[in-house]
Amino acid sequence: MKKTFSIGGVHPADKKISAGCSIEVLPTPQTVYISMSQHLGAPATPTVAVGDKVKAGQVIGEPAGFISAYVHSSVSGTVKSIGPRPDLAGNKVTHVEIAVEGDEWADGIDLSETLVTEIPADNRFIIDRIKSNGVVGLGGATFPTHVKLTPPEGKKAEILILNGAECEPYLTSDYRIMLEKPDQIVIGAAIMKQVLGGPRTVIGIEDNKPEAIESVRAAISRLQAKSASYSGIEVAVLKKKYPQGGEKQLIDAVAHRQVKSMGLPIDVGAVVQNVATSLAVYDAVMKNRPLTTNTLTVTGDCLPADRQKNYLFRIGVPFSFIIEQSGGMPEDAVKVISGGPMMGKAISNLDATTVKGSSSILYLTAEQTVRKPESNCIRCGKCVEACPMGLEPYLLNKLARNGMMDELEQNAIQDCIECGCCLYSCPANIPLLDVIRVAKGDVMRAIRARSAKK
C-alpha cells in the first residue's frame, strides 16, 4: 500500500497544467529590487550603500539575528536606492534597488554545469557554505537551512525526509527540477545526510508524478554506482492527498511518527527539507553558488497552453516583469497568487518583487475563486473529516466567534497548520480558516505571555 498521512486531508483536482513545460531562463530586467526580508526571522541588514557597484552573487545583506540569513545580489550593476518598498501584500519592507549592468559574477563561484559528486568531508565547512550562501527552506516557510541542519544539543536526526510531494494544485516547479536536475537534488540530499550524521534519507514524491519518481530513482542508482556516500537514500511513493507536503503530515506519511503539539520535527528525530532546498544546498556547497535564482511556475486555467511556463528567475525580479515576459495577465483572471491555491498569498501589488521562496504566479478566474455567501452550518462534519490535525474546525469557529479563549486552547487551536482544508471543504461556505487564523494568533500570544511569566 502507498503511504500517506493518517488523519484528514482533501483531494482538490491537481491541475498540473504546466507539467510539460521545460524550465526556461527568464531574461533579466533593467532593474531588480532585492528584499531584505526573504526568510523567516529577523530581516537582513543591508551591507551596501547607494552608488556601490555590485556583482551577481555578492553579499548585500547580512543576518541580523540567530534566525536570519544572508542576502545576495542576483545581478551585477549599481545600487540605486535602499529603502522601504511595498511587498506583494503591500507591507513596507527594506529593498535594495539595483540597476542591471552586464552579468558579472563575484569571484569563487562555479557557474559551470559540470556535476560535482565528491562531498567535502568537513561538516563545518558545509554548514558554513550553506549559511554564507543564504540558503533557506524553499518549501514555503523559508526557514534558514543551516539552523535546521544543526539540531540542538541532545537531539539526534534519525530520518531525513525530502519533500517532493508538491501537493498544492497547479505548482510544477518542484516537478520540473526533479525531472531536469535529479542528480543535483540527490547530491544535496547526501550532503545534508552527512551533516546530520548519516540518518536514513527518504525522498517523498506523490504518485501523480511517476516521471519524477522514475527520474529521481535513476539518479540515486547512478550516484550509488559511483560512490558509497549515496547509500541509504531512497524514494517513497506517496498517495496523492493534500496537504502531504506539510511538514507534520510528511513525517507521519513517511516515518509513521507524529510530532507532539507545539513540538519540532527533531523531537521525533526527523528533519524535513524541500527538494528545491536540496538543489540550493548542492549549488551552495559544491559550486559555492549563493541562492540567487529559483524556479517559478506561471500557470492557471485561464492561461493559454503556450503561455504556461516554468522559469528559472533571478530573485528580485518584479512579478510584473515576469507577467509581461509570459504574455501578460489573462483577461478573465481576477486574482493572482504567489504560491499554491491552498496556502499561497494573493498578490495585491504586482510591482512587488520575487523573493527566495517565490514558487509561482497563478491566475484564478472569478468563477474559481470568488467566495460564495456564507450560510448556516449544517453540522455535516466535513471540516472535521478534512482537518489533517484532527481538529474540529466547526467548533473552533463557534468558540472563536464567542471569544472563548480557554476553550479554544483546550480544543487545540494552536495546532492548526492553516492548510485551508476546512474552508475548502465547507459546503456552507463558512470562512472557517479566516476566523480560526485570527483566533489562533490570539491564543498563541496568550500562551507565550503565560510562559514568559513563569
Place this chain on the structure above:
Amino acid sequence: MNRLLVSPAPHLHTKTSTMSLMRDVVIALLPTVIVSILFYGWREIMILAVSVISCVLLEYLITRFLLKRPNTTGDWSAAVTGVLLALNLPATSPWWMVLIGAIVAIGVAKMTFGGLGQNLFNPALVGRVFLLISFPVAMTDWGPVQGFIGGADAATGATPLGLAKEGGIEAIRNLDYLNMLYMNIGGSAGELSAIAIIIGFIYLLARKVIRPHITLSIWITVFVFSGIMWLADPSAYTDPIFNLLTGGILLGSVFMATDYVTSPMSAKGGIIFGVGIGLITMLIRYFGSYPEGVSFAILIMNSTVPLINKFCKSKKYGR
C-alpha cells in the same frame, strides 16, 4: 492597472454545497418515491405534492414575514423534509393531515430553533410522531388504495409489525421475505421496497454525501439484538431478517438517522448513535405498546447528540 482581488488562502473551494448535498438526498429518494407512486397511485402523488409544497412554502413565509431573514428555501432542505414526511405517512392520509404534519415539521421542529442546522430533532420525524400521537387511527389506516400497478389490495392490509404485535409470531408465519425485499406489504409509502432504499443508500455513499457508520451500526444492532432474542425463544420473538426488512428500519437508518444536523459529527459518535437507535427500536418492538419504534428511537437519540459530540472527539495529530 487591473484591480486585483485579494483574500486569504485557500483560494479554491469544493464544488459541494449545502444545496448540492440536499439535492443528492432528493435524488437518492427518487427510487423510493417512484415505487410508492406505482403502488399507491394518485393518492401518493397528492400526499407528496401537499407535503413538499407546504414545507417549502412555510419555510419561505416564515423567513420572509416572521424572521425577516433571507429566503433559505433554495438550499433544498425544506424539500427533503417534505419528501421524507410524505414517505412516512400512510397512503390514506387526508390532505389536511399532511398539512398539519408539515406545519409541525417546518414551523415547530425546524424554524423555531433558527432554521437549517439549528434544530435538535429531525423535522420530518417530529411531524410524523406528532401526527401519530394526535391521529392514531388515521396514521395506522393502511388502505385499500388504488395504485398504478398491482390490484387495490396489492400493498394493503395491516403491517407485518402490526400483525406480529397483535397476533404474535403465528400471524406472520406465511410472509415471503424475498417479496418483502422489493415490495413490502402494508406500511408507510416509504417502507414499500427495501431495494429502492438500498439503491438510494449506495448513491449517497458513492457521492460521499453520508458515511456508512450510522446506517450500518443500526442494521448490525437490530440484527444481533433480535438474533439473540430469536435464538433464545423463536416462538415469542420475531427473527432478525424480518426485523431488518419490515417497518421503518431501512428508511429511517438511511435517510433519517443520517440527517447531518441531528446526528453526531465523528465516526465514533455515529456508531454510538446507531447502536442506540437499533437498541431502542428493538426494545419498543418487542416490549413496547407500539408495533414500531424507529421514529421514537431516532428522536430519542437525536437528543443525545450534543452529549455524544462533547465526548467523542476526533483523534488529534500528535496528542
